[in-house]
Amino acid sequence: MSTPTTYPVMESFATVQGEGAHTGTPSWFIRLGGCDVGCVWCDVKESWDPNAHPRQTVEDMVADALDSGRHVVVVTGGEPAMYDLSPLTAALKAAGLRTHIETSGAHPLTGDWDWVTLSPKKFKACLPEVYPLAHELKVVVFHRSDLEWAAGHAEHVAAECERFLQPEWDKREENTPLILGWIGQRPGWRISLQTHKYIGIP
Ligand code: SF4
Structure with missing residues (x-):
């Protein structure tokens, strides 16, 4: 019998997507442990060490997602x-779930x-091969210079990729007006707010 595929899972939970094009969509979030990007403003630094999180089988991860009643599964991190991630997405899709x-x-x-x-993050470059796969580009704005960096x-x-600027949470008061001014002059860009934080859900 083959060994079941497992992943380090920091947490999984039912919530509503708070960011980007799918804002407002009830979703099941799976936060995998492990990150080597190293953003200074990261709000989930406890995710960085993959060994700090218990491994779960794909079967258990899919069962939990189905139990949640959500139809969209958002895999994040870390x-x-x-x-x-092929074994995970194959199992989620076989269960009739959408994979984000x-x-x-x-x-x-x-x-x-x-x-x-x-x-994309300034702390570890995005691979050229990943850009064409994106349905949405979401750049977190920590500093004013991040606006042109996003451009x-x-x-x-791809031309049809949706474009968002999102104020870093702790800088939202100063950067939200900056973003609003910037996107007002650049058709095709929208602001993404971390609406889950505004309404106090995970
Ligand atoms: S990529 Fe995400 S999880 Fe990793 S350091 Fe940056 S914000 Fe944190």
Whole structure:
């Protein structure tokens, strides 16, 4: 008998997607442990060490997702693309679930995804091969210079890729007006707010 595929799972929970094009969509989130990107403002630094999180079998992960009643499964991290995600997405799709991922693009992307959120980070470069796979580009704005940095990434994604700027949570008061001014002059860009944080859900 083959060994079941397992992943380090930091947490999994039912919530509502708070960011980007699918804002407001009830979703089951799976946060995989492990990240080597190292963003200074990371709000889930406890995810970085993959050995700090118990491994779960794909079968258990799918069963939990089905139990949640959600039809959309968002795989996030950490940096989930550090792993071969093909077994996970194959099992989720076989169960009739939609597969979404949030990745920095710093690792080759594996798996079968209905929606790819690419959120490149300054701390580890996005691989060129990941840009064309993105359905949405979501750049977190920590500093004013991140606005033009985001525009540079937009040159590499597909024409139909949706583009979002999202104020880093602790900088939202100063950066939200900056973003609003910037997108007002650049058709095709939208603001993404972390609406789950505004309404106090995970
Ligand atoms: S890629 Fe995500 S999890 Fe990793 S350090 Fe950056 S914000 Fe944190």
